[in-house]
Amino acid sequence: MNTLIPQFLNNRTPPKVVTLILMAGLSALTMNIFLPSLPAMALWFDVPYALMQLSVALYLLLSAVLQIIIGPLSDRFGRRPVLLVSLTIFLIATIGTLIAPTVGSFLVCRMAQAVIAAGMVLSRAIVRDVTEDPGQAASMIGYVTMGMTLVPMIGPVIGGYLDQYIGWQANFGLLLGMGLLVLALIWADLGETARPATGGIFQKFQQYPELLRSRAFWGYCLCAAFASGCFFAYLGGAPYVGNQVFGLTSSEIGKLFALTAVGYASGNFFAGRFSARVGMNRMVLWGTLATTFGLSALALLTFAGLSGPLVFFGLTIAMGIGNGMSLPNANAGILSVRPDLAGSASGLGGAISIGGGAGLAALAGAILPPGATEMPLILLMLASSVASNLAILTVIRRGQST
Secondary structure, eight states: OOOSOOOTTOTTSOOOHHHHHHHHHHHHHHHHTTGGGHHHHHHHHTOOHHHHTHHHHHHHHHHHHHHHHHHHHHHHHOHHHHHHHHHHHHHHHHHHHHHOOSHHHHHHHHHHGGGGHHHHHHHHHHHHHHOOOHHHHHHHHHHHHHHHTHHHHHHHHHHHHHHHHTOTHHHHHHHHHHHHHHHHHHHHHOOOOSOOOOSOHHHHHTTHHHHHTOHHHHHHHHHHHHHHHHHHHHHHHHHHIIIIISOOOHHHHHHHHHHHHHHHHHHHHHHHHHHHHHOHHHHHHHHHHHHHHHHHHHHHHHHTTOOOHHHHHHTHHHHHHHHHHHHHHHHHHHHHSOGGGHHHHHHHHHHHHHHHHHHHHHHHHHTOOTTOOSHHHHHHHHHHHHHHHHHHHHHHHTTOOO
16 A cells, blocks of 8 residues: 655655546546537438447447456556556547548547546556555545546536537547646656556456456446446437437537436535445445436336426436445445455456446447337336346345445
8 A cells, every 4th residue: 555645746656636536537528528419420420320329339348348458457567657558549549539531430549549448447446555444445436436527527518519519529629638638647646556566467367267256346346337337328328318309409418418427426425425434335235226216216207208308317316326326335345355456356347347338338229219219218227227236235145344
């Protein structure tokens, strides 16, 4: 554990919280800023919406694969060099999205942007590097992700306006500027927090079977995968629902996307404030139940014919609150299985979560053909939430420590 006191803009000490927030925030912003632009981008490239929606699913899929690699790399070579290289690749890929002449070349560059997942993975690993108690780690992750959500909370709002008044390319121009800022901040503020590692990189990958044999690791991973899966399915299908079902403009969809982020920030605050006192497992369960209750209410109202944009988007606040409570604690549980392999555990756990999310995002696009209502998407999200409850109940039933 790195016991040095963080000093801002001193790259010989652990980073300040603002650096961790912006690292993770850029990763989240890259995922969602352009979502209100998907219908316009489909028109620009003259392709079906389902093909353009692959920019979400393929991004998540490659992000999952990269997290398997990023974790062990950071355990072997350190958090700082892996982050600096990742940000550089991200900037090159972002330039590529701006100049891509075809949808194929755009999707290639978009997938390369997934390397920014290093910011999400390693912000959690760095927290575990500098804290020993799992409850304290969950608390700090909750505060980091609460601050992180301030960026993607306004991302779709800004993205919607940029698309409507400038064009979808402006979203990626903003990502380029943010990437340059975060790269400079990491260079100046992020000191190495990982213990020096010995052995080759393949030795780090050989630790994965030990993690995969742990029932606790699988329980926390599946809970995180299904809880976040609700949100990823929402990312994949909500732009279609807003535009095609409710007839909203991209800027209106962007504003309504912010409701979920408000809920997520509230849940993060609750997790940061009470996780150490309540316990990881109990907080995860409260969060998954909150999501399930909110989505059940949405399904019932929609079945009764009482749906509309405010009902559909408004009730996703419950999903945001639930994920904000459950995910920091589930991630802390993943890291607590083997604290000495925090980077590898964060990467593998993130890969399982994001990989499941990629599948659900793609499935959301597939179940929403032209003329579809919002109900298939709601039921998919609800099923994923119920599965997250079952996963954490399995952990609790087996008597894992809280």
